[in-house]
Amino acid sequence: MRLSLALALAAAPPAVLLAPLPAAAQEQPAATESERLHQWFEKKFEEQLQFDPLWLTSLGRRDRYGDLGEYSIEAADWQLAWHKATVEEMEREFDYDKLGPQDRMSYDLWKYEYESAARTAKWRGNAYIFTQMQGVHSSLPSQLISMHRVETPADLEAYISRISQFERALGQLTERAQDNAARGVRPPYFAYDFVIAEAKKLIDGAPFTGGSDTALWGDGKAKIAALLEAGKIDAAAAEDMRRRLEKALRDSYRPGYERLIAFMEADKPNAPKVATGVHTLPDGAAYYADCLRESTTTDLTADQIHQLGLDEVSRIHTEMNAIKQRVGFEGDLDAFFEHVRTAEWNYFPEGDEGAAAYIAAAKAAIDNIERELPNYFGLLPKADLEVRRVEPFREQDGGAQHYRSGTPDGSRPGIYYAHLSDMSANPKNMLEVIAYHEGLPGHHMQISIAQELTGVPTFRTQYGYGAYAEGWGLYAEKLAKEMPNTYTDPYSDFGRLSSELWRAIRLVVDTGVHAKGWNEDQAIQYFSENSPMPLETIRSEVRRYIVWPGQATSYKVGMIRIQQLRAEAESALGDRFDIRAFHDVVLGGGSLPLSLLERRVRDWIAQQKAA
Template identity: 55%
Template structure:
């Protein structure tokens, strides 16, 4: 479940996350908020209930206002209001949305009493407050990131929205699709202006990022109706949607022809020129782009921007040096565990020699899939089987289970990259679209078999799909919290899920798969070292690659793809291990505090039952649960699905 951290990201973050990522919270109106003073009498239960209900109603009202600002966000939620539009990506629009947030914060603080709220409502207050404060701080860095890069640029995002998320059920939806083709061109041109402004301020996009943008952009506008040859992905999707409408009798042949003509015009006269402008800019920038780039140390204001990115990503005040040291310690610890598994595997040599053996023997069918479509299809089948297997174990570890379906799919050709990280897109809250685990399978030598199982658990169950689906299906918190996104929480949960899966029966049953699990965890520990190395210590791409390959069995392509990801998404990679460490600390704390009364299902329901939270608020929520258990006030979890207003819909893959 990713999302975006550059100038594009600043715009898209307002789109894709109704709350966005934020740093550590400040509770209430002042540092003492939430505690009674001698001058203030305790609120009655009736007053707390009434004020909480009033605030929650206000949150839902404001969330609806916020969602209606973003046509793309509405589409991701499965809604069709404004589905003929694409968001305004301009700096001015970002300023307007920030001002809206600041106005809502002032309104909340003026009209509601923090001391007359339930603990959960105080969490909601605190989240809204520091989201706003974080957005205000982040606005000064609007031009610091990369607007277009190989990971997050609109060059691949906008076609993905049209092909994967814009639903066409009737003629009006198809008309909206065509409108969105032209709207996408307008949005792309706005983002190009931001990229040019960033470049004028000294932000140099690395050569690999520009090459990725050029390659992806050319793929989007190659094929009919842009060039000779087979239909491009967009044109094929347009033809399919119009044909489907004609088959069900929604439109006749004449209207189908009119829609095809209108779509072709929008693609060739609006969409294609916007992409050609982007390609021309990227090619010009490429001439002077750094070939062995470092991180933000080379950018104007890079140190301040990186400190901000670390706060956003980890929701803590950990410094780059502290995170670097945590990474070094974790790498050393995990290599000790890997030594034991290497011996169980039966390899006679050093750990580094074992890394080389695993990395280079790509023709060994025990270690790798066939590097073709058949191998890719087998990967999808095996990942699906691993998820199906673990699903049966979940009731022993969770009281709350998600309703939403999950499917495993290969990434579309126009955005597929060799060795790129797998990812997850959430389904809709009403279940009309399933959650999707996407795999990059263009180079199967970058997808070793040992990693299949652990990635499936991270992206699917009990990882991202479970956490995000449960959050979207919650009914007892304000709507804005069901769509919250905090990287340290969500990716910390994903990495914790890998460890949790190893504690369940029937998983990681071979030394190879267990080594894959440890490899995945050390990967995230290495991220702490490499990300901070690049962005605070001046490491180059090559220096980062050397450290990575010396300490993990990843393939060369995986290592390079990862490091290039860290360069264009500063700080994001630090969230995984920091979040996992916190969840494990909270579990151990709860186990020690509760002894025989500790229940793993109750703990997991506490972690997941409030939606995504910054780590400080997550700890507060766990402490409240511990006190409730001690007081006999915490309900014993029963295995249930989250109640939702809409029934879950089965969706075919």
């Protein structure tokens, strides 16, 4: 779900059919009821947006442009109470039976979002506030650099204002981490190391110490220089802005990080030395069950997910053996894993040269597949896509590649980010499949289409569910194989299977760690024995699962459900099945819990059969 950062931390640890159903096939709701509901959704979603200034910024808006928002428990409680009141008002003011299918979907989704937030709110005390995967300590600077556009002096004033609030924002979150630690809820030792190192990098350099500029000092000076060059300020105003920017960094930004570092360093000796799952936390089994429910948007149990993972690992190994035989490799699958993992030809050189080559190759793969998209989709994204290396202050060896969405109006492109500080964690045969997952036809396509939808309440263009989004990303990897000029090298196709295997292993390892008592070493051992992934990537992945319970299960569960729905449609419609229409149905409703996606696809199947 798309929550404010405060709520996300509290909970955790961003067409043919939608486009409404064809008018002839859709129930005709009472216009006044439908219109009233749409107006109500717009009003309530606007209220929700105003809670989160950075969400507004991510949408390209300048409301509350000088604010960071609130990260306290009190703010999270207030927002949850507001959401509860909206559901009660909706149920009181609107007659569900008078609504058509699209409006019922919106009604049910708004209610689902509240019920989900209410369930997870009770587990705030079990949340890891600062880890290598969760934490405003690294996301805030990155968001200001990439999303806070400065085109006027007022924009720069807002930028300085936000930096002046770092001490308060980081302080609120540090207090939450302290409160959870006092209850015995601490992430494992390695999370402390990551957070301390990241925080120190953010205040190491000018204007605090000698050497290179810190990230925000360099970014802020560049933004000021751009205003000066554009003639929007004079030299005296530019110097005054630099002075006040430096003051905000010294008076708020650095103290906020120093407090966080002091807490993490003092508390680190209390952290678990052997990393295990959340089953060790208070009511850990129930907490993890809810993590799975939130991540998969299903009622699958830990045992069911674990077995699903084991079955998928076995199936994928069989397909991998076929490729091993195809390339004429003599030896068993483990030996082939080692061959692929250690082959010099499978890696770019270390350093900037290798990183640049990786970025260029990823762009080429995306450009190739973009030409084929009209043959598989009616809906196409309007937003541009860029491929970038992760900023140095948050780059991690073996860190997972990821996507950051652009603005709905296209003024900021979507960005596929790659961690390239350790090229040994980025084998060439995995490059293509990752580009398809993060870029096209994966996350960029799905998220951009959702943001660009018309004819639905705005909130449906912005909410997101991991099982849907990550399930689509993994489905897109396999879909790309159906398109011309992809995975032409058998080793790249092996990379595709390696990616799918990686997500199947996640089902086994995540549930193994959090429900079956595995520790970090046991999880790494299972992963290494069953995958060709580099060891550094495996270690990074396992540590991700440990601090982010349940999230890693969303990919494969979502992919399988989308594949099942496609198979169901193909079987029901036979020769009348249209792959472009099916994809537009899946993407044209925005991100949905899997139960609502099933309803949407099955309604479409019924309409096609009746047409």
